[in-house]
Amino acid sequence: MSRPGEIDEERLAAALKAGDRRALAQAITLVESTRPDHRRAAERMLDAVLPGPVDTIRLGISGVPGVGKSTFIEAFGRMLIERGHRIAVLAIDPSSKRGGGSILGDKTRMAELGRSDAAFIRPSPTRGALGGVARRTREAILLCEAAGFDVAIVETVGVGQSETAVADLVDMFVLLLQPGGGDELQGMKKGIVELADLIVVNKADGDLADAAARTVADYRNALRLLRCASPDWRTEIIPVSALTGSGVDAVWDAIDRRRAAVAASGALEHRRREQARQALWAELGEALVEALRGDASIRRLVPEVERRVMAGRASPSAAARDLLERFLGRPA
């Protein structure tokens, strides 16, 4: 594989649109690069493949380590491929810096799915701030769709701040749980259960089958008290055994039913258009702050300004105005 710097983005865009998985992998490497010339090439390439197909599904799937996420995605992906879909799996793993490796870095994960031409599996990028990762994941989804993958899954471990960002990238957010009392949620982001459009209780097999049924009933009751998701959708809770494959079809049926409903009502298109508009302003805001932080004269001042604000000796607004006026070189 050539390095991104050597890539001709027009050739890459053409190969990608022809469904070439190697070209897709190279294209994602290009959008993940922070080198300024790579960013420009990535943007030209994106504009060359846009607009992509609209008849796609973008899913967020979250769950703590040990819940059986890879086993579920493998079973789910195989089922989708049998039904004629092409599936892309992208991982966001804010904890990878701690653990030393990406959650998808392990080659043995989703081994069977990875061998299929109808699947594309992308390990988590290991560097960069989360905001940046979410922005680039948005672009990676667009690239996967342009390459003909009609189901894009963004996988997260749910321990960080990533879930809200991911919920803003996708059409539906799926939370994976296991039989039990919710202990596994300890450490997950607040509000994640309510964020879910669909809850999958995995490991509903063998000794855990009864416990899984109880967990489904418990969450159904709990969600009745929290049913503030969307007026037209009541969060479904589905027991699944990723091991035996039981229930995996039901998950897809629920997603497909939901997608058909929001596509017919126009809510899906509206949501995606709003997500794109918000991404524009988020990019602008982040890029402006980056430009300010990158300014040599500002950078010198930041530590002392932060100290004063954190000690309550200066108001954030006055401190912000002072930095802003220095950056813009005029009254703000």
Add this chain to the structure above:
Amino acid sequence: MSRPGEIDEERLAAALKAGDRRALAQAITLVESTRPDHRRAAERMLDAVLPGPVDTIRLGISGVPGVGKSTFIEAFGRMLIERGHRIAVLAIDPSSKRGGGSILGDKTRMAELGRSDAAFIRPSPTRGALGGVARRTREAILLCEAAGFDVAIVETVGVGQSETAVADLVDMFVLLLQPGGGDELQGMKKGIVELADLIVVNKADGDLADAAARTVADYRNALRLLRCASPDWRTEIIPVSALTGSGVDAVWDAIDRRRAAVAASGALEHRRREQARQALWAELGEALVEALRGDASIRRLVPEVERRVMAGRASPSAAARDLLERFLGRPA
């Protein structure tokens, strides 16, 4: 009351620190003003009163209309005053533009509390974007504390995007519910129940007493499945009758206990320092985007750029870079 433009902010800061409620009201009017000269005066005044006292409590209280929020806050406030506290109530009401009036505009609300010298009640500002309202509410809290009000309550109706912003302004977030099956949460922000540090089930009196007890038990069960709040705090659920006053003491005891624990561990100071730092960067980000939006050459381009991005014909990142380079007058 003189108009903000005529105010001498040094005199105002001195009067405010002496506990003058009229000065406090004028000072908040000043921080809510968007006029550039008022903003500067407001920032000078803030810096003159900072740092304020640290032995204070900042509470967010949320609940839909009809849940009995004002009755609860009145009973709660009276009890606090009897215990020697001074209480300030600030409202954020993103829906006031729709309804034509502020939730606190009605003079009859909290009439008794409003007559006490130990209470300060501030109606919701009726204009401005929510981000701006949250920023100014942060400053209003600091002013109330500087004026000797040691308990600041930020009241929201929970239907908008304000709760996350408010949770970032306060030490604890309290959600008011009424007996029933959670139907009232319909339309509230997703994740609000999980956001709560404390849930108060109001109307636990008369015919509704039994239903309230059931609701408390139901939420206790539900939260067991969602207990991802903070490792050192299990969300408490307390039945209350704002009408008879029963349970109001228990709410304060829970808040006070929690405050003592986080103050002793250093978590409270850490949280407030982080909130201040984040407020600095949020101010900077918002001010930068405002400066960009206010640029005449950018403003002309925005509608067409948004259309292209929303139609999926341009990537947010390329569109953002293009606007940014025009704004900064150099490659970004």
